[in-house]
Amino acid sequence: MPIEFEIPESVKNQSNLTEMVAEQVIRKVSRYFDEHEHERPWEYINFIWPFIQQMEAANLKRSLEVKKNGHGKASGNGQKKQSTFQVRMIHMIENLSWGDAGIYLCTPSSALAGAAIQAVGTPDQKERFLDRFTHGKPKWGAMAMTEPQAGSDTSNIQTTARLDPETNEWVLNGEKIFVTNGSLASRESEGILVIWATLDRSLGRAGMRPFVVEAGTPGMTVTKLEEKLGIRASDTAAIVFQDCRIPYDNILGSPELKKPGARTEKGFKGAMKTFDSSRPWVAASAMGIARAAFEFTRDTLAAQGITIPVDAAYHELSAIQRDLLDMETQLKAGWLLTVRSAALMDAGQPNSLEASMAKVKSGQVVTRITQKCVELLGPLGYSRELLVEKWMRDAKINDIYEGTGQINTLIVARRILGYTRKELK
């Protein structure tokens, strides 16, 4: 069977739109929002919202259909029509991030909250929480996992969820930090947050569950807006939960707890599937930044007469030409890994390993390329009159959020070598 590297027509057409938006709406305000952290890019938000609504509606409809019928929508010849959702998403994300990664993160959508709900939510929960993204004013979804004492060591989270049997509500207590779109989702729109809390700290990861909290729920307070190195247009917030009460049905997955030593409960594993979707998205964002820096550098050098002769012998290349070739190779490699991880998901095949690979690779690629570009461009690269220095600052987060580079490398190693978490730390 031949390997197809061509972008499907439908994906390409949709891509044209996001390329236009990136160039003509986002780039124009990129520097402004970098210098005015915590201001919102409303022009971009209001422009993109109608398109997002359509995508959310189509996605919700399809996921509810699959549940009802037990199989996907049949095409003419009776075969299940393959989804292109994930592949389209990563093209869209890559294009928008090429514009500005921080502004892309301000896109009103169910985002990671939606991914979690799609991964383990019941049809009723999907309807209840995701329908809002198909109409009305712009809204945001956010995921809250990290705490002051728990980052990569997720099993150390201390936010608790206690069941109040009299009111049949979960009572949440704890503090979450570095929540992307935390303020937008919790108080600036009628959005939702998915927060990870523990039902029983003694059980470690097995006791963790995701809970949905709707905007405006009493007991949920934004306490801080983070001041950052890069992606400054993005809303990053700390949120405190104090006796925050949510309906029983807001838990994602089953609240049943397994005894310690028993295999991790299916509900928890299912929820971790969220990351199989979101890691490729983050990788795509990184690749967009990388491409922005690379293209600008290549074009600027070309204007100076420095081009890349693809058929020259290695010893004939100058140092700069070798650097450019290396960057182009890394760019393609990172992108192909990302596309593959998304395509596997669309085909309904497991993609955890590939998602982590894409995340690791893209984090490395974008930091290397953007730093190299600043170096090659010298004073131009260092000056704030151009966006290159900003891309270098924006790049770094991709090594950090959504599972650090180190953690994802561990995941890849375990998968390839067949080790469990306990065996390889």
Add this chain to the structure above:
Amino acid sequence: MSDIDAKIRRMMADMPAAFNPEKAEGVNAVIQYNLTGEGGSQWQSRIAGGVCTVEEGVAENPTLTITMDANDYVEMMAGRLDGMQAFMTGKIKVSGDIMLASRLMTFFN
């Protein structure tokens, strides 16, 4: 073929009358329509001071340029092709003031 051309000419002629100045308050723009393919033609539309004019040809410094297949344009104006779908699937290519493009349909009855 010349059928499409005739339809476009009629639609362009009707445009000023369908323009609703209240919906386009404060708008001052030159819009270039490049309708391609069979039956295609080029048109420039001027919106200023609550008035919309249309004439054939290429504008010098358009605020917004819309490029699409002539037949798609006819289908869209006749309501048989959804404008947003067309936008999302790349049937409409826009350069210049993209925000104006998204509001354009609202200026006309």
